[in-house]
Amino acid sequence: MGETRNSNARITYSNSQDNWLLKTLQYMKSDPEILEELINHDVAIVEGDIIMSSDRNAVVNKWPELDGHVSVPYRISSDIVKKTHDILSAMKMVSEHTCVSFHSRTTEPNYMYFKNGKGCASHVGCIGGAQPLFIGPACMMGNICHEILHALGFHHEHTRMDREKYITIIPHNIMEGMEKNFGVKNGNTFQLPYDLTSILHYGSDFFSATGLPTIVATKNEPAMGQRTHMTKLDIQRVHNLYNCD
Known part of the structure; x- marks a missing residue:
């Protein structure tokens, strides 16, 4: 028996x-942006791709400006050289429309360090030192741009305090234990409208346990969660944070 x-x-x-x-x-x-949290248990990660700081009191910092321009140093690990084109293309998505550019690191102490990962993940804001951005095999240009924007200081769009007017979270479709990834955060929206099509917005099936939506938009928006381009509002957020105007 x-x-x-x-x-x-x-x-x-x-x-x-x-x-x-x-x-x-x-x-x-x-959805490679949620893999790091699902698979990598050696690093504290929330919302699928945001690396938690070991300092609970850490404040999100901007990368330093010089004469109204920001140039962020970066380094690409030798074990992901095959991703170089995607990484450079993702940087271009940011730099071609904003005052933020990127250059290969020489001796700068603070820089973005693109390294191998299971999925795609990043800290939010400049934390100092060799700041890791995990890039897994499935992370394409749009996913990497999403992570770069996190590293520049931006949170997920679906965590805005005013989201209830635009989306509904479906708790019973969310993987057990992952409900925390759908909370809201009090942050600076720069008084810009909510953007369902932002490259920083979750897709409708992120962390789905059932194959059914975990997020439903109040109005039908097939491009919610797109990873092909920065929207006008994405670009404006960078302009506002880094004083590009």
């Missing part, structure tokens, strides 16, 4: 592991 119960438990556990593997494989293709 005990052996039967144990066998059933092993089967249930095995099925659970198989389902988790299938979901992980799915996210490797569709």
Whole structure:
């Protein structure tokens, strides 16, 4: 009798592991920005791709300006040289429309350090030193631009305090334990409108346990969660934070 119960438990556990593997494989293709939290348990990560600071009192800092311009040093780890084109293209998405540019690091103590990861992840704002941006195999240009914007100081759009007018969170579709990733944060919106199409907005199925939406927009917006371009509002946020005007 005990052996039967144990066998059933092993089967249930095995099925659970198989389902988790299938979901992980799915996210490797569709939503690589949440993989780092799902797989990497050596780093404290929230909202799928935001690396927690070890200093609870840390304040989000901008990268330094010089004569109204910001040039952020970067380094690309030798183990992800195949991602160089995607990384440079992501930087261009930011630099071609703003006063923020990027240059290869020489001796600067603070710089963005693109390194190998399971998914895509970054700190929010400049934290100092060799600041890691994890870039996994499935992280494409748009995903990397998303992480660069985090590193420049921007949070996810869906965590804005005024989001209830624009989206509805569906708790029963969210993976168990991941509900925390759908909270709200009190932050500077620069009085800009909520942007469903922001490159910093979650997609409708992020952290879905059922395959059904975890976020539903109040008005139909098929481009919610797009990772192809920075919107006009994304660009304006960078202008406002870094005084580009």
